Amino acid sequence: MLELSGVGKSFGKNEILRDVNLKVAAGDVIAILGPSGSGKTTLLRCINFLEIADQGTMVLEDRTIQLPRAKKSEVAFVRQKTSFVFQNYNLFNNKTALENVTEGLIYGRKIPAKTAKEIGRKALEKVGMADRSDFYPSQLSGGQQQRVGIARAIAGNPDVILFDEPTSALDPELIGEVLSIMKKLAQEGTTMIVVTHEMSFAQSVATKAIFMDGGVILEEGEPHEFFVRPRHERTKQFLRSILYEMEYTI
Amino acid sequence: MSLDFAFMKSSFFLAAGAVPLTLFITAMTLLASLPLAFIIAVARSGQKGKVLNLIFSLYVSAVRGTPIIVQILIIYTMLPDLLKFLIEKLGLPFDVYAINNVFYAILIFSFSSIAFLSEVFRAGLRAVGRSQYEAALAAGLSGFRAYTRIIAPQAVSAVLPVLCTSVNNLIKMTSLCFAIAVNEITGVVRVAASRNLHFVEGFLIIAAIYVLICLTVEWGFKILENKVRAHKVSA
Numbered sequence: 001m002l003e004l005s006g007v008g009k010s011f012g013k014n015e016i017l018r019d020v021n022l023k024v025a026a027g028d029v030i031a032i033l034g035p036s037g038s039g040k041t042t043l044l045r046c047i048n049f050l051e052i053a054d055q056g057t058m059v060l061e062d063r064t065i066q067l068p069r070a071k072k073s074e075v076a077f078v079r080q081k082t083s084f085v086f087q088n089y090n091l092f093n094n095k096t097a098l099e100n101v102t103e104g105l106i107y108g109r110k111i112p113a114k115t116a117k118e119i120g121r122k123a124l125e126k127v128g129m130a131d132r133s134d135f136y137p138s139q140l141s142g143g144q145q146q147r148v149g150i151a152r153a154i155a156g157n158p159d160v161i162l163f164d165e166p167t168s169a170l171d172p173e174l175i176g177e178v179l180s181i182m183k184k185l186a187q188e189g190t191t192m193i194v195v196t197h198e199m200s201f202a203q204s205v206a207t208k209a210i211f212m213d214g215g216v217i218l219e220e221g222e223p224h225e226f227f228v229r230p231r232h233e234r235t236k237q238f239l240r241s242i243l244y245e246m247e248y249t250i
Numbered sequence: 251m252s253l254d255f256a257f258m259k260s261s262f263f264l265a266a267g268a269v270p271l272t273l274f275i276t277a278m279t280l281l282a283s284l285p286l287a288f289i290i291a292v293a294r295s296g297q298k299g300k301v302l303n304l305i306f307s308l309y310v311s312a313v314r315g316t317p318i319i320v321q322i323l324i325i326y327t328m329l330p331d332l333l334k335f336l337i338e339k340l341g342l343p344f345d346v347y348a349i350n351n352v353f354y355a356i357l358i359f360s361f362s363s364i365a366f367l368s369e370v371f372r373a374g375l376r377a378v379g380r381s382q383y384e385a386a387l388a389a390g391l392s393g394f395r396a397y398t399r400i401i402a403p404q405a406v407s408a409v410l411p412v413l414c415t416s417v418n419n420l421i422k423m424t425s426l427c428f429a430i431a432v433n434e435i436t437g438v439v440r441v442a443a444s445r446n447l448h449f450v451e452g453f454l455i456i457a458a459i460y461v462l463i464c465l466t467v468e469w470g471f472k473i474l475e476n477k478v479r480a481h482k483v484s485a
Contacts, residue, residue, distance in 0.1 A: 050384050079390045090385035094403045094478075107399060108390020152389065 007056030143174030374405030
């Protein structure tokens with residue numbers, strides 16, 4: 001459904017991504033792991049054209065798009081078929097929770113306001129935020145804001161949802177409420193690409209785990225394999241440090 | 251020192267009669283400046299258009315670096331000749347000397363307000379930050395919609411207090427119109443006071459009237475601020 005090939009991106013002399021290839025099938029939940037600065041977030045941003053890749057192509061549904069020279073219509077197409085959940089939620093501060101969901105429907109997807117509101121309410125219900133639909137972001141907790149962020153992402157019924165470290169900015173006790181919604185979405189067959197540091201989520205929910213370092217995909221595989229028998233030395237090292245940290249916190 | 255209360259009373263009504271003209275000049279100036287100032291602010295916030303950026307920043311510096319009275323004198327002495335030249339070149343049936351000075355006043359104040367207000371809006375745009383813009387794009391909004399629906403409302407509400415000051419400054423600035431013989435508040439009272447040399451009374455009345463107008467503007471902005479407070483980050 002979504003296929004990336006040969007994606008490269010540099011900021012000045014800094015090479016962030018190098019020849020990244022990724023295949024996503026419908027229903028996949030892909031967890032992208034890796035140390036900070038490894039290019040995970042940039043990869044996600046390149047998919048949604050928040051960053052313009054220097055090289056690479058994307059196949060989405062039946063369209064092949066050259067990432068560095070995508071036309072306006074192609075960018076619009078990709079943004080209709082994908083949605084983005086941000087690390088810092090990035091809810092529209094001047095809009096209520098419901099308006100945050102309907103804004104993209106009405107002005108991005110040209111859905112009539114009335115229908116958009118119905119869709120919006122359903123989406124908020126799904127993330128357990130129906131009773132907060134008239135609240136402004138500043139009146140919501142981080143976890144609640146991210147749940148609205150997820151509602152905004154699912155409302156347009158995209159092919160794939162891109163999650164950029166959706167729980168990294170949250171207080172520890174609020175992480176659960178967001179992860180459980182993501183788990184529910186995964187079980188319903190939503191296609192997701194998730195950049196995350198939540199190892200237990202990656203292990204239990206993802207259908208595929210990817211390890212990135214230095215702008216390349218070093219290892220990818222079925223999560224169980226990945227966590228139990230990592231092949232690459234760098235992956236082992238990374239997992240050790242993460243697992244050590246987990247033991248340490250326990 | 252004794253004040254001539256009868257003259258104060260008569261100059262109060264004289265000044266009150268000139269309030270509409272002062273407000274008209276202010277309103278027209280704002281109508282012209284606010285949209286243009288916002289566009290310049292957006293242009294200067296972007297990465298593209300380095301040359302344009304430089305021109306705008308030179309313009310802002312030039313306006314900021316010269317007293318408004320100097321701007322008035324320069325534009326008022328240059329513009330009519332310039333217009334005359336253009337009109338003759340184009341062969342338009344139009345008399346330059348029939349143009350009302352109010353028109354020049356609005357032009358001059360717009361010239362300086364655009365510069366000031368563009369800086370105000372630039373601060374507002376900075377306060378909103380890029381993440382809101384990205385979220386709007388990711389939600390499928392066009393760049394234009396992202397600005398009109400998400401960025402601009404937040405930028406404007408962030409700078410409402412500064413905007414209030416700017417509008418009040420502009421109102422007070424219009425008092426300098428007397429330099430080009432426009433009969434706004436300061437002008438009419440000054441002329442009346444010069445007849446009987448009761449300047450003190452006249453100027454006190456002018457001051458009082460400006461205070462009243464500015465208080466009303468402040469009150470209006472308070473209402474506006476309360477309206478948009480709901481979505482402001484409660485820090």
